Each structure stands twice: as structure tokens, then as C-alpha cells.
Amino acid sequence: MAITAQDVNKLRQQTGAGMMDCKKALTEANGDFEAAIDILRKKGQKVSASRSDRETSEGSVFVKTNDDATESVIIALNCETDFVAKNEEFQALGQSILNVAFENRPASIDDLKGTKLGDLTINEKIVELIGKIGEKLEISAYESLKGEKVVPYIHAGSKLGVLVALKGSNGDDTSDAGRDVAMQIAAMNPVAVDKDEVDQSVVDREIEIGKEQARAEGKPEQIIEKIAQGKLQKFFKENTLLNQAFVKDSSLSVAKYLDSVKSGLTVEAFKRISIG
Helix, strand or coil, rough: CCCCCHHHHHHHHHHHCCCCCHHHHHHCCCHHHHHHHHHHHHHHHHHHHHCCCCCEEEEEEEECCCCCCCCCEEEEECCCCCHHHHCHHHHHHHHHHCCCCHCCEEEEEEECCCCCCCHHEEEHHHHHHHHCCCCCCCEEEEEECCCCEEEEEEECCCCCCEEEECCCCCCCCCCCHHHCCCCCCCHHHHCCCHHHHCCHHHHHHHHHHHCCCCHHHHHHHHHHHHHHHHHHHHHHHHHEECCEEECEEEEEEEHHHHHCCCCCCEEEEEEECCCC
């Protein structure tokens, strides 16, 4: 059957696909709109498969927090180029995925991809947009955080995001302090809130590295353990959030800075995600 320009435009409005892609899909489907939509989606899957080995080092971080700032969700949607990262449809898809994640709180990225977004799953929506723009897209990170006071922070360029759960606010507005700490996390990338939360395997590795360094420096064997423990404490100071020097005032640790804002104020948990 003859495919008219009106038919092509109608399918384009429904799917957002290119004019030529719509015309080819309608021709292949003999004018059946539903079949043409399936063909376009399958094309998207083919594009997705053909680009599965491509690097997705660009993209954007999206964050949403509830009205009383006790819960927040953050995701990272990746693509291949900065040009696509700034594309309106890419940004709209990222925001839609974030909204679904916020409403449903899936347990993992795989569960999030399987959650419905309109008539399709999120994974199908991603494949659909891959077919349209011709770049690999993927959700690289998804985190949620609950707390007495959760403060979100998106770094300039939307390539890095942080969630901080504060404890001890007791109803006071500690948003500025939370933002300061979130910026600290963005810049310094701590491995844990405090030394007690550092995984034992990391502690064991740092001790072993400290011992080997001491031996390489020719230190006596009887003081090797003491030296290694000293190096471990230095590791905690540099790599755990509350013990780090506060970036805005290095005379204070992050813990002391928070206590200066409000006695007893501290960090309960944090999440940090980035593109690339």
C-alpha cells in the first residue's frame, strides 16, 4: 500500500523516530502502525547490541528529594558523547527514570530497568532512544538514602552527585552544613563515614602495605607492626569523612566542623556517584 507523508508524520509524532526510519518501518509493516512501532523498537535493539562494547563516559546525574528532606534518590544515566548528554530527550528520559525510581524504590539497577515507564519498561525506553539517537545509553548508578535530614548535591556539569544523611539536626535547618559536607565528599571521595565503617579487607590491606613499606625502608622488625598501625591511622584521617580535614577550614576535621555548627550534629551515611 502507498505510504503517505501524513502517515509518516503521524508515526514520527508517536515515536520520535526520524522521518526516513518511520517511512521504512511503515513500508515494511504494510502501513500497520503497531507493527511499524515494533519494527522501530527492534531497530533500537539492533543498535543497542551493535554498540554494546562502546564506552559511555558522558551523561548526567539526576537527584530527587521528598518535601521533608528525609529521603532522596540519585541516578546516573550514561551516554557516549557530551552532545547527547545535553540532548532534551536524553535529559527528559533521565528525569523520567528518576521519578520512577523515586516512586518505586526498586532494589537494584536491574529491578529499576524492569520497572514500567508508561507502556514500556525503562530498559525498553532506553533501547527505544538508542535506536533513535544511535548511541549506547545505560544506567550506571542508582542509590537511595533515608535519614533525619538528607541533603543532595549535584556538582557543576551534572557529572557527579552526592547524598548526605545528617543526624542530630533536631529540627534545625542544617542544609548549608549538609551542602558543605556533600561538597567535601565530592572533592575528597572518602571510603566511609568513620574508621569503624571501613571494610576489614581494606584495613588488612593497608596494614600489610604499611609493613612492606617499613621493611623496604630498613626498619627493625620489632617496630614494623607499630609503624604499620601508625600508617593505618593516617589512612583513616585522610580517607574517612569525619576524620578528614575540612576543605573550607583545614584547622578543623569534618566532625569538628559539624559540631561547631550544632553540638552533636554528624553524618549518618552518604552516597556518591559519578559519570565516567
